[in-house]
Amino acid sequence: MGFFWTVSATVVLLAITWRFLGSYMAAVFDGRINYLRWLERLIYRLLAVDPEQEQSWQRYAGALVVFSGVAILVTYTCMRIQQHIGINPQHQLDVKPALSFNTAVSFVTNTNWQNYSGESTMSFFTLMVALTVQQFVSASVGIAVAIAMVRGFVRKDCATIGNFWADLVRCILYIMVPISFLFGILWVAQGAVDTLGASVHVKNALTGFTQSIARGPMGFIEPIKQLGTNGGGPFNANGAHPYENPTPLTNLLSLVLVLAIPFALTYTFGKMAGKIREGVALLGAMVLIFSVWAGIAAYAEQRPNPAVARGAAVTHTVVRQKAGNMEGKEVRNGASASSLYNIASTQTSTGSVDSANDSFNPMGGFALLTGMMLGEVTPGGAGSGLYTILLMAVIAVFIGGLMIGRTPEYLGKKIQAREVKLAAIGVLVMPVTVLIMTAIAVSIHAGRVGALNAGPHGFTEILYAFTSQANNNGSAFAGLNGNTAFYNVMGAIAMLMGRFAVMIPCLALGGTLAAKGSVPAGLGTFRTDTPMFSGLVVGVIVIIGGLSFFPAVSLGPIVEQLSTGKFF
Amino acid sequence: MLTHLRRSIVASIVFIVLLGFGYNYAGLAVSRVFFAHQANGSIGKNGSPLIGQNWTGPHWFQGRPDSDNPLSTGAANLGPRSKLLVSDVAKQIAVLKREGIAPTADLVTTSGSGIDPDISPADAYDQVKAVADSNRLPVWQVRHLVDAHVHGRQLGILGSPYVNVLELNEALAAEKH
Numbered sequence: 086m087g088f089f090w091t092v093s094a095t096v097v098l099l100a101i102t103w104r105f106l107g108s109y110m111a112a113v114f115d116g117r118i119n120y121l122r123w124l125e126r127l128i129y130r131l132l133a134v135d136p137e138q139e140q141s142w143q144r145y146a147g148a149l150v151v152f153s154g155v156a157i158l159v160t161y162t163c164m165r166i167q168q169h170i171g172i173n174p175q176h177q178l179d180v181k182p183a184l185s186f187n188t189a190v191s192f193v194t195n196t197n198w199q200n201y202s203g204e205s206t207m208s209f210f211t212l213m214v215a216l217t218v219q220q221f222v223s224a225s226v227g228i229a230v231a232i233a234m235v236r237g238f239v240r241k242d243c244a245t246i247g248n249f250w251a252d253l254v255r256c257i258l259y260i261m262v263p264i265s266f267l268f269g270i271l272w273v274a275q276g277a278v279d280t281l282g283a284s285v286h287v288k289n290a291l292t293g294f295t296q297s298i299a300r301g302p303m304g305f306i307e308p309i310k311q312l313g314t315n316g317g318g319p320f321n322a323n324g325a326h327p328y329e330n331p332t333p334l335t336n337l338l339s340l341v342l343v344l345a346i347p348f349a350l351t352y353t354f355g356k357m358a359g360k361i362r363e364g365v366a367l368l369g370a371m372v373l374i375f376s377v378w379a380g381i382a383a384y385a386e387q388r389p390n391p392a393v394a395r396g397a398a399v400t401h402t403v404v405r406q407k408a409g410n411m412e413g414k415e416v417r418n419g420a421s422a423s424s425l426y427n428i429a430s431t432q433t434s435t436g437s438v439d440s441a442n443d444s445f446n447p448m449g450g451f452a453l454l455t456g457m458m459l460g461e462v463t464p465g466g467a468g469s470g471l472y473t474i475l476l477m478a479v480i481a482v483f484i485g486g487l488m489i490g491r492t493p494e495y496l497g498k499k500i501q502a503r504e505v506k507l508a509a510i511g512v513l514v515m516p517v518t519v520l521i522m523t524a525i526a527v528s529i530h531a532g533r534v535g536a537l538n539a540g541p542h543g544f545t546e547i548l549y550a551f552t553s554q555a556n557n558n559g560s561a562f563a564g565l566n567g568n569t570a571f572y573n574v575m576g577a578i579a580m581l582m583g584r585f586a587v588m589i590p591c592l593a594l595g596g597t598l599a600a601k602g603s604v605p606a607g608l609g610t611f612r613t614d615t616p617m618f619s620g621l622v623v624g625v626i627v628i629i630g631g632l633s634f635f636p637a638v639s640l641g642p643i644v645e646q647l648s649t650g651k652f653f
Numbered sequence: 654m655l656t657h658l659r660r661s662i663v664a665s666i667v668f669i670v671l672l673g674f675g676y677n678y679a680g681l682a683v684s685r686v687f688f689a690h691q692a693n694g695s696i697g698k699n700g701s702p703l704i705g706q707n708w709t710g711p712h713w714f715q716g717r718p719d720s721d722n723p724l725s726t727g728a729a730n731l732g733p734r735s736k737l738l739v740s741d742v743a744k745q746i747a748v749l750k751r752e753g754i755a756p757t758a759d760l761v762t763t764s765g766s767g768i769d770p771d772i773s774p775a776d777a778y779d780q781v782k783a784v785a786d787s788n789r790l791p792v793w794q795v796r797h798l799v800d801a802h803v804h805g806r807q808l809g810i811l812g813s814p815y816v817n818v819l820e821l822n823e824a825l826a827a828e829k830h
Contacts, residue, residue, distance in 0.1 A: 090810035132660045151657035159665050214673035221672045269680050279684035279692040289699040298723040305680030322726035325765030327703035333812025396742025412762040413728040416771040419813030440765040441728030542732035564730035652736045
């Protein structure tokens with residue numbers, strides 16, 4: 086019953102944010118929102134940028150890549166010198182080079198994969214100045230790319246797709262900062278910790294038990310971690326930590342924050358395209374897949390944990406598992422709401438967790454893993470969800486065009502060889518990266534030693550790691566020990582591929598389409614604002630994901646589910 | 654290219670000032686002024702009700718078998734078909750049985766944070782008899798304590814009902830005196 090209300094509340098809140106955040110974002114990128122004009126202008130002056138001067142897709146992509154490169158360097162440097170720079174009451178040491186590189190790439194690519202334990206690695210300086218800054222910036226870069234790509238669809242005979250710097254600054258000032266700050270206040274009111282104080286030592290007078298409690302400036306980091314679909318928690322336990330996610334209310338709002346922007350961007354898309362229904366068609370595809378996967382996970386996690394059942398059986402005891410699989414979950418959140426949180430975070434490229442993915446039942450783990458394998462489009466990350474599903478939509482109209490023997494069109498643009506090639510590259514980068522890297526990892530010793538669990542579950546840990554990083558997700562089957570030279574470097578490459586090898590084809594597609602004229606819709610035009618088209622997009626997503634990954638998934642969660650009674 | 658580079662460097666500095674320092678310190682200021690207790694970690698006399706502790710023996714209500722080390726949080730990460738998990742669960746069942754407590758799923762599994770401060774109402778009720786016996790208190794009195802410490806769903810609909818172990822044990826200690 087509680088779960089029913091949780092789902093209802095989520096749906097209502099998301100419906101509201103879809104409509105209003107969606108149109109607000111369209112207004113922001115149109116330059117119509119300007120209550121912080123003084124600050125915006127000041128930044129443009131410092132950057133020597135004229136926000137009205139638009140860029141070709143090549144210049145847009147160039148600015149983005151150079152900016153991301155500098156961001157990686159700055160983030161890396163912060164970690165390498167944190168010992169000497171202050172705001173470090175815990176006296177954390179400088180972070181090692183390989184780990185710093187992996188982490189810098191991870192936060193700049195919006196992945197937030199963490200090969201370290203937050204409370205014992207990062208100084209508060211690094212946390213605030215390196216990592217939190219990237220949580221704002223990387224999400225905004227993603228959204229900027231999506232908006233630039235959409236401009237390509239809606240413009241005619243135009244050489245430019247917007248100004249990268251203006252899009253970036255507007256997204257940060259008008260979307261990311263205000264929403265995060267408001268929710269930060271709520272988070273701290275609910276019990277999230279927010280201090281620059283060192284860990285505190287407390288002694289329980291009743292038991293004599295002493296405890297050192299790590300703290301930090303987490304309260305206001307938590308909302309941007311979720312809103313920007315980042316997921317990198319300051320504590321190792323991430324959203325399971327009561328200081329990060331203190332109550333069921335913050336648990337629910339985490340879910341809503343994660344899903345808000347990716348879903349609302351479909352409204353923004355429809356609004357920019359001049360026809361909301363075009364956005365609704367994509368939203369429909371996202372919601373359908375998301376609901377099915379959330380259903381699988383919620384059902385699986387309400388089932389008993391087989392290892393707990395076996396533990397009870399060998400000791401001739403009855404252990405009731407009415408609450409579902411509670412291994413790795415928090416009592417206050419419960420099994421169902423926890424599975425929903427993790428599903429939302431894996432399907433949005435967020436990767437924050439309020440329970441241990443590794444301890445999900447086999448089909449729960451299957452849902453988490455395959456949710457990412459579908460390409461993070463349901464609804465996907467902030468910006469990355471929309472730009473990737475637009476690639477899927479291009480392929481869908483192409484397949485639709487083949488069926489009826491007509492040159493496909495999307496939003497009045499002819500989809501020709503060049504567009505289809507770009508979309509195919511963008512869609513195939515991720516599966517190719519994941520499969521090759523997993524194959525390398527399981528073939529060599531350095532890869533195999535990382536897994537904690539034995540048997541098929543260990544394989545899933547490795548497959549999950551590369552799927553997560555190549556999709557810029559950042560969640561983990563956290564038993565894997567990723568802090569080795571092998572995983573740090575391979576992971577960083579996967580994250581860079583998953584980010585830039587998808588973004589650049591998207592911008593190229595936007596640029597190419599912007600330069601084209603538009604063809605008026607006729608009787609024979611395949612309509613893209615109908616449930617039929619949603620269905621076709623779902624088909625494309627599932628078929629591409631299934632064809633790419635079915636063999637790999639069979640070796641992991643599927644075999645695990647089927648080996649009833651066997652333990653590894 | 655050089656223009657991009659210059660702008661990227663300036664932008665990085667601007668964002669460090671604005672987001673790294675500005676945003677975080679503004680948040681810290683709000684926290685300190687309005688929510689000092691929460692922002693400092695809700696630390697009370699015997700620890701923080703948000704952070705789980707070790708309560709060994711049937712003298713106290715027990716929490717989940719976590720390591721309860723807030724300097725190293727996180728889950729055990731054992732899979733649903735892990736032999737290690739089977740043996741951990743079996744060991745914990747044996748411990749609870751020795752103390753006369755009927756094992757429940759929460760009490761034999763570890764949490765996501767490794768510091769879960771709560772147990773379900775069922776976990777608490779199952780410990781009532783053992784706790785009452787070992788403290789020489791009447792069972793009804795201890796049961797009454799649990800009744801008074803069950804937190805319902807938040808806003809009536811969210812999450813699962815739970816009992817905070819620290820709060821319950823502090824009340825138990827007061828009862829003993």
